[in-house]
Amino acid sequence: MERDYIIAMRESLEKKLGILDEIYELSRLQQELLSEEEMDFDSFDRYFDDKDICIEKLNELDEGFELLYNRVGEVLRDRKESYAEEIRVMQDLIRKITDRSTSIEALEERNRKGIADALAKAHRQAKESKRSVSVAMNYYKQMNGIYDGTSSKMDKKK
Numbered sequence: 001m002e003r004d005y006i007i008a009m010r011e012s013l014e015k016k017l018g019i020l021d022e023i024y025e026l027s028r029l030q031q032e033l034l035s036e037e038e039m040d041f042d043s044f045d046r047y048f049d050d051k052d053i054c055i056e057k058l059n060e061l062d063e064g065f066e067l068l069y070n071r072v073g074e075v076l077r078d079r080k081e082s083y084a085e086e087i088r089v090m091q092d093l094i095r096k097i098t099d100r101s102t103s104i105e106a107l108e109e110r111n112r113k114g115i116a117d118a119l120a121k122a123h124r125q126a127k128e129s130k131r132s133v134s135v136a137m138n139y140y141k142q143m144n145g146i147y148d149g150t151s152s153k154m155d156k157k158k
Contacts, residue, residue, distance in 0.1 A: 005072040006086050012065045013093040016058060020100040023054045027107045034114035039122070044115070 026047045
């Protein structure tokens with residue numbers, strides 16, 4: 001029975017590493033979007049939603065792992081020799097998980113800066129577009145005699 005719990009713990013760690021790999025790939029895809037001239041905000045959001053789903057799965061795995069550890073943690077500590085190989089495999093998985101988490105954090109930080117730049121660029125483009133529309137509208141009004149050329153702040157007394 002104890003061995004089954006230990007196997008389940010190892011499998012939980014393996015699944016966690018797989019999900020972290022998936023999160024890393026989604027973050028990398030987001031980084032690619034950020035490097036494009038015209039950013040696809042819809043795809044970026046879709047990847048973000050996919051990462052949320054992965055994070056929910058990670059939380060479930062962590063809860064399950066903790067429950068299993070609470071059941072067999074004492075046995076693992078008391079009989080280290082009997083489970084030395086399983087402990088070593090789990091320690092190796094935990095190191096890989098830590099390394100992957102660190103690389104995800106670094107990539108996410110770069111993406112945070114990239115999205116801030118992309119949003120600032122989109123804001124500037126929207127502002128320029130609004131200004132262009134205003135200039136075009138004034139030109140249209142002037143050319144069609146709609147715009148009388150007087151300022152609303154000008155004193156109209158003569």
